[in-house]
Amino acid sequence: MTEPVTTAPTAASPGTEAVIRIEGLCKSFDGRLVLDHVNLEVDRGRIVSVIGQSGGGKSTLMRCVNLLERPDQGTVEVGGEVVHSGGRMVCRDLPGLRRTVGMVFQRFHLFPHLTAVENVILAQRKAGVPEQVALERAVALLRRVNVAHRGLARTEQLSGGEQQRVAIARALALKPEVLLFDEPTSSLDPEATREVLSVMRELAADGMTMLLVTHELPFAREVSDHVVFVDGGRIVEEGSPQDVLDNPAQARTREFLASYGTT
Ligand SMILES: Nc1ncnc2c1ncn2[C@@H]1O[C@H](COP(=O)(O)OP(=O)(O)OP(=O)(O)O)[C@@H](O)[C@H]1O
Ligand SMILES: [Mg+2]
Numbered sequence: 001m002t003e004p005v006t007t008a009p010t011a012a013s014p015g016t017e018a019v020i021r022i023e024g025l026c027k028s029f030d031g032r033l034v035l036d037h038v039n040l041e042v043d044r045g046r047i048v049s050v051i052g053q054s055g056g057g058k059s060t061l062m063r064c065v066n067l068l069e070r071p072d073q074g075t076v077e078v079g080g081e082v083v084h085s086g087g088r089m090v091c092r093d094l095p096g097l098r099r100t101v102g103m104v105f106q107r108f109h110l111f112p113h114l115t116a117v118e119n120v121i122l123a124q125r126k127a128g129v130p131e132q133v134a135l136e137r138a139v140a141l142l143r144r145v146n147v148a149h150r151g152l153a154r155t156e157q158l159s160g161g162e163q164q165r166v167a168i169a170r171a172l173a174l175k176p177e178v179l180l181f182d183e184p185t186s187s188l189d190p191e192a193t194r195e196v197l198s199v200m201r202e203l204a205a206d207g208m209t210m211l212l213v214t215h216e217l218p219f220a221r222e223v224s225d226h227v228v229f230v231d232g233g234r235i236v237e238e239g240s241p242q243d244v245l246d247n248p249a250q251a252r253t254r255e256f257l258a259s260y261g262t263t
Helices: 058-065 094-100 116-126 131-144 160-173 190-205 217-223 241-246 251-258
Strands: 018-029 032-043 047-051 073-078 081-085 101-104 178-182 209-213 226-231 234-239
Touching: 018 058, 032 058, 032 209, 032 234, 047 058, 047 217, 058 073, 058 178, 058 209, 094 101, 101 160, 116 131, 116 160, 131 160, 160 178, 160 190, 190 209, 190 217, 217 241, 226 241, 226 251, 234 241, 234 251
Parallel strands: 047 209, 047 226, 101 178, 178 209
Antiparallel strands: 018 032, 018 073, 073 081, 226 234
16 A cells, blocks of 8 residues: 655644754854854744845755754754754764755755656665655655656756756655755746745645745745744844744844845
């Protein structure tokens, strides 16, 4: 029997339990501080959007969650367990962390010589999922993101929007507790953007926990429970989408939003 493809949270009800908790996070590159005492919490079933100008530290913040970047200071907790603290790695199971925290990148990062189905199977195979289960899960997930008809096409034969939907299927295949999206539509045309946002909207409706960096402010307003404006490595302002995007308290936030023509 094919297993159900659910992305709904399994434990506590939404908002009662932090899946990601970051405290006092600092990170420098070449002696330059790019994250400056950042605190952030993403509760189960919630969607948090991070917005801000290029170079502000948004990607670095995301990458510190799954330890693609190692923080210099502060604490990163995932699923109730401290994974990095005081500049020291505490996580003893990095592959396990990467399964718990799925990530979708701006530039898809699929294997070019593999088909869509093979791309979704590969990570599962590495995680020890039996081949038949991995195949069934891949097919179901490709259906879920509306790209099953391209399952046998190689990455290089897929459009950008199709590739990003395959990348989302791949991220879901390991049944993550939270998905990180780093500007998932920035390299897509408007139609492909709509398709990818529609898949993300469905994931949101299903109760998937998400941390999202985006320049799609109307989308952030629509799906987010919480919006965080990051500038120069600091959280300048955060709150409900209405507060931050429609009625920002900080002049810097207003200036940033004005550059989008939204205020
Ligand atoms: N591996 C690295 N080595 C050196 N500097 C880095 C590295 N990664 C990021 N930086 C620098 O850290 C700062 C923050 O970068 P980051 O990619 O987090 O910004 P961002 O907010 O995601 O920007 P964008 O909107 O352009 O994606 C930038 O000045 C960037 O050049
Ligand atoms: Mg970035």
